[in-house]
Amino acid sequence: MATTVGWLLDQRALDLRSCTGSLGLDRPIDCALTSELVDAADWLSGGELLLTTGMRLPDDRDGRTRYLASLAEAGVAAIGFGTGLGYDTVPDDLVEIGADLGLPVLEVPLPVPFSAIARTLLDRVADDRYAQFTRAARSQPAMTRAVIAGGVPALAGELAAALDHTVVVIDRDGRVVCSRPRAADPVAMTHVRRALGPDHWRSRAASATGVTITDDHTITVQRISSGGAVVGHLAVIGDRPLGDLQRVLVGHASSLITLQHNGAGDVAAERAQLHADVLGFAIRGDTLPATAETMLLRAADDDGLVRVVVFEFRSSTVAADAVGQLASALEQRWRPVFCARDGREVVVLLRGDDDTTTAQSLAAGLRMRAGLGDPVALCDIAASTGQARQAARAAVDGEVVDLVTTRSVLAIDGVQDGLRGLHDIRLRPLLEVRAAGGADLVTTLRRYLEANGHWESAAAAIGVHRHTLRQRVSRIEGLLGVDLADARTRAELLLILLSGDRPPAGRESR
Known part of the structure; x- marks a missing residue:
C-alpha cells in the first residue's frame, strides 16, 4: 500500500500530469509541502x-539547475509545478533539468x-497507518501462537511474513x-557480524538495537538478553528501513524469544520429559502420531x-548428570531439547546439517x-540411532x-552384522569373568589394543600399574587362546570390540 508518485498521478480528481514521463513513478511520497x-x-x-x-524561480538555466539539484540532493520525491499563475505551462528547461537529475516534475x-x-x-497516509496497525494487531497474536506451536523458527517465519523481510x-x-x-544473503550476514563485532556477543555495553545501511540492504539487529547476559541477536534484513510499527513487531518478537529461551521452570521440565518420551518412541x-512428528520437526x-548423536558415559550416574548440561547447551543454541537417557547412554536429536563439531561443543x-x-x-530416527551407537563404540575417550564421514568399514551394514555375531562367541571367556564380578x-x-600395545599408555588409560596390565x-x-x-589377531579383536561391546550400566568401563 505504498504512496508513490505513480499512485498520486492515478488520482483522477487531481488531474495531475507527469512532464517527465514514466520517470520516478515508484518513488515514495510521505507528505506534500508548499514553498516558493x-x-x-x-x-x-x-x-x-x-x-x-x-x-521565485530563477530566470536563467544555471540558477534553475542549482535549484533543482539542491532539491534532488535533499531527497525530494517530486516537484509539483502549479500553472495558470506565473507560468502558463511548466518551463521546458525545468523539465529537461529534472529529467537529467532523475527528479519527476508534475x-x-x-x-x-x-x-x-x-x-x-x-x-492516504492515514489509511496506510491504519492498515499497518491492523496488520500489527493481527501479527502479534499470530507470532505468539507461532512460538508456542513451533518455537523460534516458527516465530521467525511469522515475523518475516509480517515485515516482508528476511529474519535471522x-x-x-x-x-x-x-x-x-x-537463507540470508551472505553479504548481508557479513555486514551483520561486522556491525556486532567480536565482543558484542558477550557484552551489553553496545546499543540494544543497531541499523546498518548498505547499497543493497538495510539491516536492523536487535540484541536478545536474559539475566543480564547477551544470549543472541535477531537480525532483520531488507531493501528498505523498518517503519515505526515494524520496529514494534521486532521488539515483540525479541520479547517472545527471550521468554522462549528462559521458559518457566516447571513448564520447561515437563516439556523436556515430553520431548524425551517422544524421542524414545x-x-x-x-x-508416531502427527502431533509427535510436529514436535520432532x-x-x-x-x-x-x-540426525542422532549417542553419548556414552562411564556410568549411569554420570550420564544422568550429563543430561542437564546437554540440555542447557542445546537451549543456549536455541535448539529444542530432545534428550533420552538409557543407563550410561544419552541420545540427543540434532539437525541434519549438524556435524561432529556441534556434538563435541554440546559435551x-x-x-x-x-x-x-x-x-x-523423521521416520528413520531409529536407523540413525543404530548408526550413532555403532559409531560411539568406535570412538575413544x-x-x-x-563413521560415514570417516569412510570406516564399520559403517558397512554387512561388516557390522558379521562382527556383532562374533562378539559374544569370541569374547565369551572375558564376558563371563566380568559378569561374575x-x-x-x-x-x-x-x-x-587402542594403545597399539604400548604398556605405559594403556596402563595410564585403565588406571593400573603396568605390571598389573601385563598380568x-x-x-x-590364556582365556582366549591367542x-x-x-598383528592380525590384534586387528581382528579390536574390530570385534568396536562392533558390539557395551558394558553394563554403573560399571567403570572407560
Whole structure:
C-alpha cells in the first residue's frame, strides 16, 4: 500500500500530469509541502512532494539547475509545478533539468488547489497507518501462537511474513539458529557480524538495537538478553528501513524469544520429559502420531532432516548428570531439547546439517565418547540411532565419530552384522569373568589394543600399574587362546570390540 508518485498521478480528481514521463513513478511520497523559496532544500528531509508556482524561480538555466539539484540532493520525491499563475505551462528547461537529475516534475493545473493534493496524501497516509496497525494487531497474536506451536523458527517465519523481510536468529556464539523465509544473503550476514563485532556477543555495553545501511540492504539487529547476559541477536534484513510499527513487531518478537529461551521452570521440565518420551518412541521405531512428528520437526534443518548423536558415559550416574548440561547447551543454541537417557547412554536429536563439531561443543568438559548417525527423515530416527551407537563404540575417550564421514568399514551394514555375531562367541571367556564380578578384561583388552600395545599408555588409560596390565594381558591371552603379539589377531579383536561391546550400566568401563 505504498504512496508513490505513480499512485498520486492515478488520482483522477487531481488531474495531475507527469512532464517527465514514466520517470520516478515508484518513488515514495510521505507528505506534500508548499514553498516558493529558492533555498527550500535547507528545510527538507526527503520524501516530500514540493509544490510551487515558480514565483521565485530563477530566470536563467544555471540558477534553475542549482535549484533543482539542491532539491534532488535533499531527497525530494517530486516537484509539483502549479500553472495558470506565473507560468502558463511548466518551463521546458525545468523539465529537461529534472529529467537529467532523475527528479519527476508534475504539472498542477490552476483549478486544483495545493491543499487538495495535501489532503489526498494525508488521507492516504492515514489509511496506510491504519492498515499497518491492523496488520500489527493481527501479527502479534499470530507470532505468539507461532512460538508456542513451533518455537523460534516458527516465530521467525511469522515475523518475516509480517515485515516482508528476511529474519535471522543468531545464538550467543554467532551461529545462525534459523533464517526465514530463506537463507540470508551472505553479504548481508557479513555486514551483520561486522556491525556486532567480536565482543558484542558477550557484552551489553553496545546499543540494544543497531541499523546498518548498505547499497543493497538495510539491516536492523536487535540484541536478545536474559539475566543480564547477551544470549543472541535477531537480525532483520531488507531493501528498505523498518517503519515505526515494524520496529514494534521486532521488539515483540525479541520479547517472545527471550521468554522462549528462559521458559518457566516447571513448564520447561515437563516439556523436556515430553520431548524425551517422544524421542524414545522414535528411537524404538514406533509409529508416531502427527502431533509427535510436529514436535520432532522443530529439531530438523530446513530440509526436514535430523540426525542422532549417542553419548556414552562411564556410568549411569554420570550420564544422568550429563543430561542437564546437554540440555542447557542445546537451549543456549536455541535448539529444542530432545534428550533420552538409557543407563550410561544419552541420545540427543540434532539437525541434519549438524556435524561432529556441534556434538563435541554440546559435551564440552564431559568425559564421554560419542557417535553420529546419518541425516535422516523423521521416520528413520531409529536407523540413525543404530548408526550413532555403532559409531560411539568406535570412538575413544573425548571423541565424536561419524563413521560415514570417516569412510570406516564399520559403517558397512554387512561388516557390522558379521562382527556383532562374533562378539559374544569370541569374547565369551572375558564376558563371563566380568559378569561374575571379576576384572573387566574386556575393557583392558580394548585399551591395550587402542594403545597399539604400548604398556605405559594403556596402563595410564585403565588406571593400573603396568605390571598389573601385563598380568591381565597374559590372562586374556590364556582365556582366549591367542597371541596378542600377532598383528592380525590384534586387528581382528579390536574390530570385534568396536562392533558390539557395551558394558553394563554403573560399571567403570572407560
